[in-house]
Amino acid sequence: MDRRSFVKAGCLGSASLLIQGLDPMVRAESLPAVPPIELHSLPGYTPSSLAMPGLFPGRVVEVRDPKAIVRNRVSQPIVRRLLDQAMAELTGEKSARDAWAKFVVPKDVVGIKINPSGAPACCSSPELIREIISSVRSIGVPSRNIVVYDRYSYEMDIGAYQSLLPTEVRIVGIQDAFTSGIAGYEPTVYCDANFFGEWETRSYMARIVSHEVTTIINVPTMKDHSASGITGALKNLAYGTFNNVARTHQAPHTFTNPLIGLMCTIEPLRSKAVLHIMDGMRQVWHGGPLTQVQDFIEQPGILMAATDPVAMDTVELEAIEKKRREHGAPSLWEHDAKSITPDNNLFFHDATKNLFFRQPGHVEAAGKLGLGISDMKQIDYRLL
């Protein structure tokens, strides 16, 4: 796979959309042909001016402090400082409160989309979530109108978010991993595609996104991903909002490219996800998203802020690639059949192995869909 793969997409709006015909490079590398993908946004929804790529297309602010995490313990005071610095730099505002006021108003119902998969070794840090909650409260949003959520409640349990976050803030797992059906999902908002002959071809948007929250603060983690190459802002939103997404992988193939970007264009997700704060306290360079193997997890103490998820993920992708190079691991872009294994345990312990032909091109594909900027030369990357 090379980095120029893209989705041939026209204008994207809240109406349904039929996507056909991907870049030939995708098929050339033995990925089965991408089927037609239908997208159905929420009927009648009016897109917001804050819709991705948001207020600051192409801008990514990165702050870091190696003391922000020591032996897996995250320092909440340092995270507070990093968050304030990043928000001020992103928005150009002098105070953190003014910075947050660009994205949140007191009447909002604010969803904080965390990434608990990989808990406890690498997930959205409760310390950072506490500070985001505190910042949202500072705008005048009452605690009862703040919802910390993700798809799988059992992963949130392992991360102990329920006990570690302030009372009154709602903690919601949209579904349990062991229940079927679409309870918790909106039947009119979905994407429909038959990737591998599966019986259920639709993936529905969570109702908490379609109807309950008015604004989403996205808190991805900094990890490689066995299928999509990396999991960052885009993947956390897409595969963390729609159900029935495991069907898009059938080893060694995966349709995370183009599906991740396409899902992020569906309204109201595109409009509501106004801010992305990447938790790079820990950085997984192999074994993601679920690894617990500490050998592949570094603790650089990074925090990034952006409104443009594509630009943010492009920076993340470069960072994970660099880290893999430093460790002598194959590139995320490498598609070598010899590196593919069906053995999860081998994959978790051997950085030369993988479960899928990774698809890091999903980031660039999302850029082609208008979700942001994927060319590093055009990205306004600010390392403080």
Added chain:
Amino acid sequence: MMTTAEKTNSQSRGDWPTLLADNARTGGQGQHQPRSPEKAAWQFRSGSAVRSAPILADGLLYVATVSGLVHAIDAATGISRWKFEAAGQVHSTPSLSGGMVLFGCDDGKVYALDRHSGKKLWETATRDEVWSSAVVRDGVVFFGSADGTVYAVEAGSGHQKWSRDLGGRIYSTPHAAEHQLFVGCGDGKIYSLARESGKILWETPTGNGIDSSPAVADGLVLIGSEDFLVYALNEDNGEVRWKYETGLGIASSPAVSGNLVVIGSKDGHLYAFDTQTGQLRWKTGLEEVVTAPPVIAEGAVCIQAGGLVALDPGNGKTLWRAALGAAIQSVPVLTGDVIYLASLNGEIYALR
């Protein structure tokens, strides 16, 4: 009023009426040595994930599911005797008290059911979900709520005796001692409350929130914290007698047997300490995140982590493994001939 959960000595042999067998959190110690199971006597498909632990009394196994159903299952045959549907999800391990089954629910209520018929006897409301198990002592039911409050209600009626607001969400199951109640809290503190009034007697801070449920042995309150540490506190004043740092947070709860305390950590290890000194006896890697409490039976420590694992309490070496029973907070019921097991995926097993 003598209740099943509080009077271990009065239990029928094999009964397991509350979390970790009895209010002393003995985990069935001294009852039976669980041998390696060879087959499933029966399997019950609940149809929903199970996060909590089953309990057992008088030949009935009680299991609560995340979908809000509480099942009473014939322990001999695996046939459902009755089921009760609560108004919300259930994460709380049920407890038995006299003729009642008590459990907390995500609708903010604690329910009391007739344990023979499943009919609701009473309910009492809090302002948020109840994941902690109800603990019964001297006719009073104690439990914590995610609204940050510990409640004491009359076991016969559900009428509130007292409540005490603490500083964070409460998922820890209280330990009811003779005069004190001990409980961990999401604000990172371990509290001692007066059992009669709920007055705070002492509080000891840790470095992060607490999910773990305390055990008490030889004057020590034993508990884990999300700050990675295992604590042993003086039960009279909360002074830290010893603490031990593991590799990640602790949601598991300690099981105590004699001078041995065993607890799991999210770092994937099970740790065993000398109760009095905190000296590490052994540490065994399970290659799974450990969040459930262990149980200590004669000759084996059992833990659900990925599957069911039995370890030698003397040295932590693995005795046997069964590839069933992945769990977040579930605990096997050990009765000698049979091991009852609830799995995260909703399967309930009787293993022989």
